[in-house]
Amino acid sequence: MNTSLQTILVAVDFSTGSRAALEQARRLALHHGASLHVLHVIDSHALASLAESRGEAFDSAAQYSTAGGRQALESWLAQSDLPAGCTITLVIGVPLHEILEHTKSLDADLLVAGIAGAGENSVGAGSVSSKLARKSAAHVLLVRADQSQPFQKIVACVDFSEHAQRVLALTREMALQDHASVDFLHVWADPGSMLPVMGPFGESGLSMVNATLAPRDELTTALQTHLHEFIQSSAEGLTHLEVLHEDRKTGRGIADHAREAGADLIIIGALGRTNLRYLLLGSTVERVLIQSACSMLVVKPAEV
Template identity: 25%
Template sequence: MQQILRPACCTHQHHLNYRKEGIHMATFCPTARVEKLLLASDRSAFNEGAIREALSLAKQCSSSLTVMSVIEVNPEFDAMAPQIVEKIDAEVREHLEAIKQRAKKAGVDCETVVRRGDEAFALIAQEAEERKTTMIIMGRRGRTGLSRLMMGSVTARVIGQAPCNVLVVPRAAQFSCKKILVATDGSRYGDAAVSEAMGIAKRCGSELTILSVVPSESVAAMDIVHSELRKDLIVEKELKIAEMAVKEAKDAAAKEGITVSGLVLGGKPSEGILEAAKEKKADLIILGTLGKTGMDRLLMGSVTERVIVTAECAVLAVKTAA
C-alpha cells in the first residue's frame, strides 16, 4: 500500500465534475444526530458487541434507546408447535428485559419492542422509519467470507433498506468514540460520511483521521488503451482530487476544534481503509453509502460492504439519498 479513496460508488473523474458544480463543503453539518438509537438484537452471542456499544453510545451522547427483537413467523410451524413458539417468545422477552436492566444501570433511557414477521430486515427498517430513528445498531456474525455476509444477511439487507445510518459492531469490538477513521473521495457520499464523522467527533471529543484511497485497479485497467504518459497524467489528477478532498475535510474539521489528521493512500480502497484503521487503532470506521438501494445494488461488492465484513472495529454506514 503506497502513501499516496474511493469508498463506494464513483470514480475520481466523476468527483472532479461534481466539485466543479460547487456542491461540496457547504453540505457539511458539524452536529451529527444520534438522539434516537434503535438496537436490533436477537439472542445470539454475536450481538453482545452491538448491545454493549449501543449502551455506551447512548450514554455518551445522551440518546434514547429502543431495543428491538424480531420473532420470525411460520404459520405451519406455529400451528404444529405452539409450546415451542411460546418458549421462544418468552426467551426473546427475557433477552430484551436483560438489556433493559443493563440500560437502567447505565442510566440510559430504554424501551423494548417485539415484532413478528417473516422478513426481519423489513420490520427493522419499518420500525426505524416510524420512530424517526437516527441510527440503527446491529451485530455482525464471525468473519466467514464476503459471500456469507452478503447472501441473505439481515444486516446487509437493513443497510439497503434503512432510512437512517446503520452502525455494525463485531462481537469483540470496543467502541469508545476515541479514534474515528472516515473515508472520503470528494463525492457527496464522501461528504456525507465526513459530515457525520465531524459531528460525532465534536460531540464525543474524538480524534479524527480523514482518509482517501486512490484505487490502483483503475490505473491497471488503463494498460491497454493509454500510454504510460497518459496514465501518469490520470494518476496525478486523481491524486490531486484525493488530496483536495482530504484537505477540505481536514480544514473544516479543524475549524470546529476537532483533533484531525489527513491521509492519502494508493491501492485497493477496502484494503487501504482496513490497513489505515488498524494503523490508527480506530474504534470506528465511517463510510458513505446510498439510500434505499435494494439487494441487487447493495451486494455488488461495494467498498462499504467489503469493509463491514472484515473490519475488526465498528463500521458506520452513512446513508445518502440516491
C-alpha cells in the first residue's frame, strides 16, 4: 500500500501549537519529498469588528492587515528551516472554510494543524481542530504544542476493518521515520457485559444467552491471535506491543490506554461515507478527539 505523501498543507496562526505543527509538517515533507504549503488566515469577522470599532472601511483595514500580516508571517516562518519550494499563502476569510478549501484545491494528502496543549486545555482538541479532522478529505495530523520533536510512542488503533490496513501502513511509515515504538491496540468488550441484566418480562438477559457465549479466556485468546495475524507484516522490525484493552466505550478505551502508555501520537481511522458535503467521523474518533491528551493522526479512507 502506497503511503507516500505528495502534498502537505499546514495551517498556522502564530501560536505555540502552530509552531509544533509546522515542525512536524516540515519533517514529514523532507522525509517524503513532498511539497509543503503554509497557510495563514486572517479572520474576516474579527477584522470587520476591528474596522468598525475604529470607524475604518473594511477594505482599508484589510489592506493594512494583509501587509502587516505577511510581514509578521514571514518573520515568524524565518525561525524554521523550511524546505526549498515551500509556498506561503495569506488570505482573509473564515479560517475553517479557507483551510478546507485550500486543502481541496491543493489536493493535499495531509493537513497539519496545532491544538492546545497546556494548562486547563491539555485534554481534547479545540473546536476548529476538531472540525478540520471531521470535515477534511485529507488525512489530518493534529499536533500538541509540546510535540515539536519526533514521536517516540505511537498507539495505532486496530478494528480489523479494511480501512485499518491504511492505519497500519501509515503507522509503520511514521514509526520507521521516528524510530518510535508502537502499541497496536484493539479495544474490546466482553459480549456478556453488553447484555441487559433483565429481559422485558423480568427474565435474566444473561441466562437467556449464557450457553451460547464463548468462555472469556477463549475469546481473549482468539482476539489476541487475530490481532497478531492482522498486524504481523506491518509490525515487522518495529519495537511494538500487541494490546487488548477492555472497555465498553471504544473511544474512552483508546484515550485511557494512550494516557497509561505515555503515548505522544494516536493514529486512528475515520470510517464511513455521507451524503453531506464532507466526510463525517465516527463516534469513536469524536470521543478520542475530546479525551485525548496527545497528538493525533486521523486517517481518511482512500476514496471520499
